[in-house]
Amino acid sequence: MIETRPTPVAGPALDATGAIPMSQADFNRIANRVQDDYGIQLPLAKKDLVYSRLLRRVRSLGFADFGAYCDHVESVAGLPERTEMLSALTTNVTHFFRERHHFDLLSSLVLPPLIEAARRGSRVRLWSAGCSSGQEPYSLALTLLALCPDAARLDIRILATDIDPKMIARGKDALYPAAERIAISEPLLSRFTEAEPMGDGFRISEAARALVTFAPLNLIGDWPIRGPFDVIFCRNVAIYFSAAIQERLWQRFAAITRPGAYLFIGHSERITGPAEARLENVGITAYRVLPQHDGDRQTSDSTGATQ
Ligand SMILES: C[S@@+](CC[C@H](N)C(=O)[O-])C[C@H]1O[C@@H](n2cnc3c(N)ncnc32)[C@H](O)[C@@H]1O
Incomplete structure (x- = not known):
């Protein structure tokens, strides 16, 4: 392996207080x-x-x-x-069932018709974009399994992406501290989590892990993913981007979803720019994607699918 670490220099340039200054x-x-x-x-x-x-x-x-x-x-x-x-x-703060009202909307409105479609043979895709250490995509998986325990036998999958490879690794491990159990309801805990034998934490069960694919992805770069998506969660991520980058992101989400799909964003984020015309508000920071007009670019079949 190539050693990329530079040769250390004579020692830190300390200021009068002994600290290393940052200009x-x-x-x-x-x-x-x-x-x-x-x-x-x-x-x-x-x-x-x-x-x-x-x-x-x-x-x-x-x-x-x-x-x-x-x-x-x-x-x-x-x-x-x-x-x-x-x-x-980066700020990686997250927790299970964050902004619970989104998961209530998923259970009551969004998932039932998608599960029906999957039972008829359709492909259903959910995306947690900016998934941090995995609590968000696993909350999606647990919500799905509660409604559809045989989801793994259908063509329903959840893509979980983040720019930070350390977060992706933690998501794949699916190991969480015991204190985080509090956000998960007892029936879901007992059905879809396992005690962690080496510590006092817990692990997301194989049934839920099997539904989620983790991959690194920079939301402002190319997206080597196929779509189309039926549900996108991108919450508490765009808030760190400039207004122009946010506008572009909302447009790209609208373009990579099916008409009638849902987009969920964070509590302090809002849709701006041209995508406003494509996204109908259906709940607190929850949007339904309207059909695209003639001339809109069809991006649902781009290259290099990971999902
Ligand atoms: C505050 S966390 C939000 C996690 C989760 N969505 C939630 O709401 O609980 C923000 C995440 O966005 C990720 N992020 C920041 N910039 C990104 C980018 N350009 N592309 C993809 N992910 C990014 C960070 O690594 C971090 O894990």
């Missing part, structure tokens, strides 16, 4: 890199947060200052560190 220029370089690569905005108000989250990386890699760290991150050899930087800077 405005350093912050701008980091913020621009994160914006260009991942669409995530880091306003100046987040400078202290960025500093505290990256200081450990700067120290452990032996850089003299943030400038040297930025040089490394922007070099070809620094590509792996870009991923580490991303992991350190």
